[in-house]
Ligand SMILES: Nc1ncnc2c1ncn2[C@@H]1O[C@H](COP(=O)(O)OP(=O)(O)O)[C@@H](O)[C@H]1O
C-alpha cells in the first residue's frame with residue numbers, strides 16, 4: 304500500500320512539485336478571496352439572459368457589459384459543474400439549447416464538461432475496427448469517417464463558426480486511421496487516442512459558439528490540465544495528483560481571466576506513458592465529479608436525456624419513473640451493477656468531496672431530476688431501483704475435499720487475485736462457491752485474451768475443485784433499503800415464482816443497499832418487467848402499505864402469499 308501511495312506522489316508524476324500544497328493554498332484563497340476586477344460572463348443576470356434570447360446576442364452582450372461594469376466586479380468563484388452527455392450535444396440545435404440552458408442559470412458560474420457529439424465515440428471505434436482491415440487507400444471512403452466529418456462540419460456551419468475549428472483535428476484523425484490501416488492493428492492505446500477526437504471536437508465547437516454569442520468561454524483538453532491516470536488504456540483510473548493539479552489550473556485561469564471552462568470529458572493522460580487515456584465508456588460523468596471534488600464546488604450536475612435516475616432502464620420498461628433522492632452508496636451500487644445512466648466510478652470523488660450530484664434532463668429542464676447526497680431519509684424507502692447486467696459469466700466451484708477443510712475460500716480467491724480478475728457477486732457454503740465475474744474487467748481485453756484468462760482461472764481452480772463455467776447469465780440488482788430485505792425478498796420471490804423464473808444464485812452485499820439475483824439471460828428482461836410492475840406500478844412500494852402486507856403475511860402466511 305505504502306509503495307502504491309508513493310508512486311502516486313506529484314513528483315513521480317512529473318507534475319509541479321507544489322501541486323499538493325496548492326490544494327491547501329487554494330482552499331485558503333476560497334475562504335478569503337482576492338478581489339478581481341472582471342465580472343465573468345456567467346455572472347450575468349436573468350434579465351440579461353432573457354434579453355439575449357429575445358433580442359439576440361449583440362444586444363444581450365451590450366446589456367451584460369453595462370451590468371457587469373456597474374456591479375463593481377467583485378470576484379466570485381466557480382460554483383457548479385454542468386456535464387452534458389453525447390445525447391445533450393448531438394447537433395447544432397442541441398448545442399444552442401445547451402448554451403441557452405447554461406445561460407438560464409445566471410447565478411451559477413459553471414465548469415462545463417462535454418462528451419462527444421451523439422454517437423461519435425461509437426463511430427470512431429467502428430472506423431478504427433474497419434481501418435484495420437480496409438487498406439490505407441480506402442480509409443477516406445469509410446462511412447464512419449464521412450459521418451463524423453459531416454456531423455461536425457454541418458454543426459459548425461449551422462452555428463455560424465469557422466470550419467478551421469475542427470478541420471485540423473479531422474485531418475489528424477484521417478491520418479491516424481491510415482496509420483491503423485497500414486499497421487493492420489488497433490491497440491488499446493491507439494483506441495484511446497482515436498476516441499479522444501470526439502470530445503476534443505465537441506468542446507472546441509461549443510466554446511467557439513459561446514464566444515460567438517458573447518459569452519466568454521475557454522476550451523480545455525483534460526489531458527493537458529492535470530487529469531493524470533493509470534496507464535490502463537480504455538479503462539484508466541484517476542490518480543490523486545489530479546485533484547490539486549486540476550484545481551490549480553482551472554481556478555488559476557478563472558482568477559486571472561474569467562471565462563467559462565469547457566472541458567473534454569472522458570479523457571486523461573497516463574502517468575507513465577504520457578499518452579491519452581480514457582476513463583471507460585460513459586467516463587465524462589467521472590470527469591465531472593473529479594472537477595467537482597477538485598474545486599470543492601457546491602454541486603455537480605449531470606445533464607442526460609432522461610428525467611434523472613429511473614426505477615429501471617426505460618428501454619426495458621417504459622413505465623420506469625424518476626427516483627427523487629439517492630445516497631452516493633445507492634447510486635454507486637446502481638451504476639456498478641449496470642445502470643448505464645451513471646459511470647460506475649463516478650460517485651467516488653463526489654462522495655469523498657461530499658459534493659451533491661444532481662441528475663437532470665437537458666430535454667426537460669423543469670423535471671426535478673435526482674439528487675444524490677451522502678445520506679437521506681430511508682424511513683419510507685423500500686425498493687429504489689432495479690438494475691440489470693446481462694451477459695455475465697458465472698462459476699460454480701465445489702471443493703473436492705471433505706467438509707471441514709479450512710482455507711478453501713482463501714485458495715479460491717487467491718487464484719482470482721493472482722490472475723487479476725474481479726468478482727461481482729458471491730454466494731458461499733463451507734465447500735462450494737458460486738460467483739459472477741465482473742464483465743468490465745473482461746471487456747477491456749481482446750476476445751482471445753478473454754478466453755485465455757477464463758481458461759487459466761478454470762485450470763487453476765480445477766486443482767482444488769470441480770468447476771462449472773456458466774455463460775449467458777444476468778444479474779438483477781434490487782437497490783433499496785436492505786433494512787427491509789425480508790420484505791423485498793418475500794415480494795420478489797413471489798413475483799418470480801408466479802412468472803416461473805428460476806433464480807440461480809442470490810447475494811446480499813455488505814453495502815446493505817443491494818440484493819442481487821442471478822437468472823438466465825433469456826429470462827432477465829421479463830423478470831425485471833415483472834418485478835418493476837409489482838414494486839413500482841401498483842403502489843405496493845410505499846412503505847406503509849408494505850408494512851400492512853407484511854403484518855398480513857405473518858398472521859395468515861399461506862393465504863396472503865397469493866395476494867402479493
Ligand atoms: N436506471 C436508469 N435510469 C435512467 N436511465 C437509465 C437507467 N438505466 C439505463 N438508462 C439509460 O441511460 C441513458 C442515459 O445515459 P447516457 O446515455 O450515458 O447519457 P449521456 O450520454 O447523456 O450521458 C438513458 O437514455 C437510458 O436509456
Ligand SMILES: N[C@@H](CC(=O)OP(=O)(O)O)C(=O)O
Nearest residue numbers: 388389418424584585586587
Ligand atoms: N463519449 C464517451 C464518454 C461519455 O461519457 O459519453 P456519454 O456522456 O455520452 O455517455 C462515451 O461515449 O463513452
